Amino acid sequence: MDNLQTVAVILLPMFVGFCFRLPAPALRLTDHLLNVCVYLILLLIGMGLAQVENLGRELGGIAFYALLLFALLTGCNLAAMRWFDRRFAWQPASAAAAPHQVSFANGLKQLATVLLGLVLGLLLPAAWLPHQDIGHYTLMAMIFLVGLQLRGGGIPLRQILLNRRGLQLSVVFMLSCAAAGLLFALCVPKVSVWQGLALSSGYGWYSLSGMLMAQSYGAAWGSVALLNDLLRELFALAVIPVLMRRTAYSAVGIGGATSMDFALPVIQHAGGLAVVPVAVSFGFVVNLAAPLMMVLFGSMG
Template sequence: MTLASVLVPMFLGFFIKVPPSCLRLIDKALAGLVYAVLLLIGVSLARVENLGAQLDTILGAVLLLFACVIGANLLALMWFDRRRPWQPQGTGKKAKVSIAGSIKQVACVVLGFAFGKLMAGIWLPSENLGMYCLMALVLLVGVQLNGSGVTLRQVLVNKRGVQTAAIMMASSLAGGLLFAALTPGVSWMKGMALASGFGWYSLSGLVMTEAYGAVWGSIMLLNDLGREFFALVCIPLLMRRHPSAAVGVGGATSLDFTLPVIQSAGGLQAVPLAISFGFIVNVAAPFLMVVFSSFG
């Protein structure tokens, strides 16, 4: 059911064409849904009993998962850049870095948590509301991808984008397996599920909450938000010598949130790579997360 709930709306969204004038409204609706999802994740976290006793476990798991996945990504992508050198025009420019959006997203989770604690026993939204928001979110993402003007041919023709996506996803799964090996009670499938968010925090947090509970959902959310923070800071530093690593470290956010930083640091030549890479990762993430979590 979860697989159908996530993939069917995205599939339908690919076939919904909207006028260009409506795309801005869809962007705003999508931004609103992201904040709603983050609030609901905070509320679900507030429902966890004895959360204070588990904070050390959550923090330790987030740090270990982040180190395993991002470390594997950087090693694999930097190796790829050395084997197949490529340098976009504009490399080395100083990019404007703003983490205000990331701070707002963390604040939404905290606000949802505070709301859940204050309203416990009075009124809390249905636990199914998160899944409904998730379905609406992926539907709009599908519509957005369709309306972006990017064709499947353009995605697949960019050979380096396809290669970067494949290496990033494979190395992420390897990092997930390493995390599972180092964490008692975490199966290989669960480790790969936790590594399959690829930075899509609004989706991964809810899917992991559905699969493993609010604690693991929060671990996944913080891990993917951490990827966004890390990408914003490191893209300008990596772009000169390791452009594929600079694009790949952002994961799913390279199609939207970190794209301006990629363009600023790497120039217009880096944009097709980012779009091809981001498109593939955005399509693969929901499928891989749900499949691995259903077996783990």
């Protein structure tokens, strides 16, 4: 029952947010508030990382495990989605479009925010550090704002759920992530199968995965999840225009949860409007599944 209650607490804000249709000015405000929540969560993750014992020795391990997890996830995702492209061949009308201008500024800002939190956590007295519940409430606020944005996007829920290719692609993507998580657990003896599955279920939602994995396994593993999903975002921005020319579904899926928001302009520019419903449907399902899978797997071990 406790597991179900935790899942409900995480997912309920998203469904509540989806019940409200906001005017355009209010939606612009939610964009700013969501940005504030994301950076606050990253700051709190950095401050939590500062409390890890023997931090100097842990940092090398964090980088190694994040890179290993990223490599396994990328390999499994691309292999599975390449099969999907061969099985359901489809070329966007504008696949020959010039590559989108890729900016890594956001990713660098996010990493810098984590580092700032780390510095603050090392310098501030323990009495000045924020209570751990602040991160939980900030996470709920962020998910609520995501629900508002999903409704404000103007795309009916029915249209999203009835996009067959988007739903099929999301299933293939999540299964390939689970395969990568199992491989990660095999490669790292101290990581259980459930922990490997949990770490591989962030699907690119770095602020969510970092916070949930920190709550389940400690700040060090939360940082592994965060860094892994940040690497996915940066990698997706670089390769989407290239993949779209021959493997459109792989281009949509490689961004994971970011395919319906941060990576969507790149996807649309490279593949045209025809690819947008697939990307939104895929991204919606993956965004919905990420907290569910991480909470369930994280509670099992």
